[in-house]
Amino acid sequence: MTKLVYFAWVRERIGKSEENVSLPAGIETLADLLSWLRGRGEEYESALLRPEVIRVAIDKEHVGHGDAIGGAREIALFPPMTGG
Amino acid sequence: MTKLVYFAWVRERIGKSEENVSLPAGIETLADLLSWLRGRGEEYESALLRPEVIRVAIDKEHVGHGDAIGGAREIALFPPMTGG
Amino acid sequence: MTAAPVPVIRIQAEDFDVAAEIARLTEGNADVGAVVTFTGLCRDEGGRLAALELEHYPGMAEAEICRIAAEAMRRWPLLGLTAIHRHGMIPPGDDIVLVVAASTHRQAAFEAASFLMDFLKSRAPFWKKEHRADGFEGSWVDAREADDQAALRWRRR
Amino acid sequence: MTAAPVPVIRIQAEDFDVAAEIARLTEGNADVGAVVTFTGLCRDEGGRLAALELEHYPGMAEAEICRIAAEAMRRWPLLGLTAIHRHGMIPPGDDIVLVVAASTHRQAAFEAASFLMDFLKSRAPFWKKEHRADGFEGSWVDAREADDQAALRWRRR
Numbered sequence: 001m002t003k004l005v006y007f008a009w010v011r012e013r014i015g016k017s018e019e020n021v022s023l024p025a026g027i028e029t030l031a032d033l034l035s036w037l038r039g040r041g042e043e044y045e046s047a048l049l050r051p052e053v054i055r056v057a058i059d060k061e062h063v064g065h066g067d068a069i070g071g072a073r074e075i076a077l078f079p080p081m082t083g084g
Numbered sequence: 085m086t087k088l089v090y091f092a093w094v095r096e097r098i099g100k101s102e103e104n105v106s107l108p109a110g111i112e113t114l115a116d117l118l119s120w121l122r123g124r125g126e127e128y129e130s131a132l133l134r135p136e137v138i139r140v141a142i143d144k145e146h147v148g149h150g151d152a153i154g155g156a157r158e159i160a161l162f163p164p165m166t167g168g
Numbered sequence: 169m170t171a172a173p174v175p176v177i178r179i180q181a182e183d184f185d186v187a188a189e190i191a192r193l194t195e196g197n198a199d200v201g202a203v204v205t206f207t208g209l210c211r212d213e214g215g216r217l218a219a220l221e222l223e224h225y226p227g228m229a230e231a232e233i234c235r236i237a238a239e240a241m242r243r244w245p246l247l248g249l250t251a252i253h254r255h256g257m258i259p260p261g262d263d264i265v266l267v268v269a270a271s272t273h274r275q276a277a278f279e280a281a282s283f284l285m286d287f288l289k290s291r292a293p294f295w296k297k298e299h300r301a302d303g304f305e306g307s308w309v310d311a312r313e314a315d316d317q318a319a320l321r322w323r324r325r
Numbered sequence: 326m327t328a329a330p331v332p333v334i335r336i337q338a339e340d341f342d343v344a345a346e347i348a349r350l351t352e353g354n355a356d357v358g359a360v361v362t363f364t365g366l367c368r369d370e371g372g373r374l375a376a377l378e379l380e381h382y383p384g385m386a387e388a389e390i391c392r393i394a395a396e397a398m399r400r401w402p403l404l405g406l407t408a409i410h411r412h413g414m415i416p417p418g419d420d421i422v423l424v425v426a427a428s429t430h431r432q433a434a435f436e437a438a439s440f441l442m443d444f445l446k447s448r449a450p451f452w453k454k455e456h457r458a459d460g461f462e463g464s465w466v467d468a469r470e471a472d473d474q475a476a477l478r479w480r481r482r
Contacts (some may be wrong), residue, residue: 008308044261060225061228076225076228079308079311081294082296083229084315089451141424141450145389160382165468166453166465167449167454168421186344187344199368200366201367209351211356273471274439280444281361282435285431287348314432318432323397
């Protein structure tokens with residue numbers, strides 16, 4: 001099981017702040033994950049409509065969409081950051 | 085009469101913080117003034133030994149050595165500034 | 169005189185005290201000749217906003233600011249570095265973020281504080297949601313292109 | 326919202342209160358989103374110094390800092406600008422100078438504060454004399470070439 005966590009409008013559109021999922025075989029990169037998630041329902045489709053604006057972190061470190069998921073325990077999806 | 089004021093090591097070497105002088109005819113620029121002052125005694129010679137490092141202000145505004153004294157009421161001579 | 173200082177990083181709901189944070193970096197260290205602070209405050213956008221709600225990613229927010237601070241410590245000869253970021257509901261006029269950088273000469277303190285803010289803006293996992301004064305549903309603040317550009321300028325070195 | 330702010334310039338023997346000076350620029354003005362402060366402190370130069378004595382040219386010190394502050398107000402969209410410079414005998418660890426710049430976004434506040442310090446260093450009529458911890462006669466601090474260079478970089482714009 002992999003823990004997925006969502007923030008800001010990604011969280012609002014998906015309708016939950018976290019969930020545990022079993023990733024099917026073949027999901028190797030974060031781009032694969034985003035594409036698979038979009039097929040899980042309207043709420044995911046709406047949150048991930050423009051995957052290019054979605055930022056991803058694995059185990060609390062920024063990663064790129066092309067990076068491998070590897071042994072990730074926690075994957076976070078969120079919009080561009082607006083702190084400071 | 086023109087008021088001359090001195091600061092920092094210029095003041096220490098000349099041995100006073102201010103004085104009133106009658107400028108002789110022919111003293112038109114600040115370079116003329118510095119040169120004339122150097123002839124007034126050892127203490128002035130020691131303070132103004134390297135005229136190129138002396139900064140000058142007329143009526144509380146920075147001016148260059150080539151500038152005219154004009155109707156200056158107060159002329160200040162001092163070393164490069166080290167505030168802040 | 170002193171060992172390499174450890175940056176102070178705090179993520180908190182409460183406000184901070186700028187004077188106390190300056191004192192923490194200067195007291196007992198007479199090598200400090202320059203302290204630069206940056207305080208970011210909630211604007212009311214011409215009366216439009218009732219508050220900003222700041223969401224963050226607990227754990228990653230601290231970790232990411234620690235990484236940025238460590239990079240600043242490597243780039244500049246700093247004698248102290250502090251970053252405090254608030255979360256939760258923040259009304260106009262209230263503080264959001266504080267950065268304090270201390271060094272012997274001013275250039276390092278100015279540059280490090282500016283660097284920390286540029287990277288904090290574009291990399292620290294915080295998101296602002298507007299709460300409108302007129303009661304209508306507010307929206308999430310969009311990331312500013314200017315903030316990404318500001319972070320990029322540090323790559324030129 | 327507000328008329329163009331008038332810079333606050335003070336030359337004084339007493340210490341200043343950074344928090345109070347920040348509050349003066351932010352309170353009641355919810356357009357302010359960024360405040361940068363610079364505090365310059367007296368270093369002890371590895372224990373060598375007992376104090377710095379700051380001499381100034383009364384009247385010209387205020388006038389010159391006013392001129393520099395007015396130039397900063399022309400160059401950046403500032404919502405507030407304060408400069409306070411102390412004179413007299415200042416022991417290590419004590420404050421010497423404070424600059425506070427307030428603006429809507431951070432870049433203007435950072436740049437204006439840095440600009441003000443660069444020009445204050447090279448143009449404001451203050452001179453530092455060292456008082457040594459070992460009791461020997463101290464000397465006048467030499468102007469730093471780096472400070473003149475720092476002021477020159479603003480000409481490139």
